[in-house]
C-alpha cells in the first residue's frame with residue numbers, strides 16, 4: 001500500500017470528474033452521433049470558392065464515398081493518403097474512408113515529392129487523394145511504390161475525379177466491423193522526441209477518448225452557434241481532430257481557408273462572423289499587434305485558442321486588451337501521440353501564459369529529468385501523461401515506442417514545465433530534438449540526414465533558434481570535408497531545393513570544426529545552443 005501511495009504522489013488529475021468514454025463506437029460514428037439533428041444546417045464552407053455542404057450532405061456523401069471505394073477494391077485496414085489543402089470536401093473523404101474501415105494518413109500539401117514518398121512508403125498507402133496543382137507529386141510518389149490509385153478533386157487526365165466517386169449510387173456501402181481499441185483510424189506523422197518522422201497509430205478509441213474528454217463544459221466550448229475559421233491544416237492533428245472533427249461533432253459551422261493570407265484571413269473573420277478561432281502563436285501575434293486588424297469588424301469573435309507552440313504571456317494579454325469583446329484567450333496543449341490534446345485552459349480562471357489543466361480521465365506528472373521523481377508544484381521537469389488517449393505506438397517501430405511510453409504506460413512528452421498551486425500548467429522548454437516553426441514540426445534529424453548526403457559535408461547538426469514571432473528558426477552547424485569549398489549560400493540552396501519551404505534554414509548556417517557529441521554519439525544540442533547564445537552576445 002505504501003508503494004501505491006508513493007506512486008500516486010504528485011500525480012495530477014483533473015478537478016472535473018472523469019467522463020464516460022464509449023468503447024463501442026468508431027471515430028466516425030462518434031463524430032456523426034448528432035448529425036441527424038443538425039440535418040440541413042451548414043457544416044462546412046470554403047472561404048475562397050464559397051462551396052458548402054450541410055450536415056446531411058457530409059453524412060450522405062461520406063457513405064457514398066465508402067461505397068465507391070468498396071467497388072474499387074478498397075479493403076478494411078487499407079491506408080488512404082490525403083495530400084491536399086483545407087477544402088470542404090476533406091471531411092467527406094476522411095469520414096468516407098473511415099466508414100469503409102480504412103486508415104487515413106494525411107500529408108502536408110507543402111511537401112516535396114520525396115517527402116511525400118517517404119510518408120507514403122512508411123504508411124504503405126494504397127490510395128491517395130489530391131488536387132490538380134499537386135497531382136504530379138502525388139503520382140510520382142505513388143509510382144515509387146508501384147501504385148497508381150490517384151484520385152483528384154477536379155479534372156486531370158489519367159486520374160479518377162472525386163466527382164465520379166460522388167456519383168456512386170451508394171449500393172455497396174461496406175459492412176465493416178471496427179474494433180475501436182485495436183483498429184487504427186488515423187496515422188499522422190510525427191518525429192516524437194527524437195529522429196525522423198514516424199507513423200503515429202491512433203486507434204478509434206484513442207480519438208473517441210480525446211473527443212469525449214475535451215467536450216466537457218469547462219473545456220471545448222463549441223456549440224451549434226459556433227462559427228470556426230479553419231486555416232490550420234487538416235493534415236495535422238490540431239486541425240484534423242480538434243477543429244474539423246470536433247467542430248462537426250458539436251454542430252458548428254467550419255469555414256475553410258486553403259492558404260493563409262493576412263487580409264483574406266481578417267476579411268473572412270469579419271465576413272463569416274467567426275466566433276471561435278483556433279490559432280498558433282504567429283497568428284495570435286498578428287491579431288494582437290498588426291495595424292490592419294483595426295480595419296475589420298471582429299466583434300463576433302469571442303474566443304481565440306492557441307496551440308501547437310508556446311504563447312508568451314504578454315502576447316496573450318495584448319490580445320485581450322486589443323479585442324475587449326473576446327471572452328478569453330485560451331490554450332490547448334497536446335502532441336500527435338496524445339490524440340492530441342492533454343491540457344486545456346478551463347473556462348474560468350484564465351491565467352495568461354498557462355496551457356491550462358490536465359483533462360479528465362488522464363493522469364499527469366512532472367518528473368525530474370535526472371531522477372525520475374514526480375515533482376511538486378513550482379518545480380520544472382518533464383511532463384508525462386497517462387490515459388486512454390496515449391497512442392497505440394509508432395508504426396513498425398517498437399523501439400521508438402518503448403522509448404516514448406514507459407512500462408507503466410506513461411508517455412514522456414519531451415516538454416519541460418511545471419504546475420502552480422491551482423494545478424495550472426506552464427510549458428517552459430523542450431528537451432526533445434523537435435523544432436517548431438509556426439507550429440509546424442521540423443525534425444532536426446531529417447535536415448541532418450539531408451545535409452550529410454551533400455558531397456562536401458562531413459557532419460551536421462540542426463537546432464532551433466528562438467524567434468519571438470515564428471517560434472523557432474531551424475539553424476545548421478556544418479562541418480565541411482577537407483579541401484572543399486562550400487559557402488553558406490551553397491548550403492541554403494541545397495536545402496531549399498530538397499525540403500518544404502517551412503523547413504528552410506531561416507536561422508542561418510554556421511561552419512564549425514566538429515559537432516559536439518556524447519560518448520554514445522548523440523549530438524549535444526544544448527552545447528550548440530549555448531555556443532549560439534555566446535556568439536550573439538559578442
Ligand code: 4UV
Pocket residue numbers: 190237238242305306307308309310311331332333334335336337340341355413414415427430436439441
Ligand atoms: O505533435 P505536435 O505537432 O502536436 C501539436 C498539437 C497541438 C494541439 C492539438 C490540438 C489542440 O486542440 C491544441 O490546442 C493543440 O502541436 O507537437 C507537439 C509539441 O508541440 C508543442 C510541445 O512541444 C508538444 O510536445 N506544443 C503543443 N502545444 C503547445 C506546445 C502549447 N500550447 N504550448 C507550448 N508548446
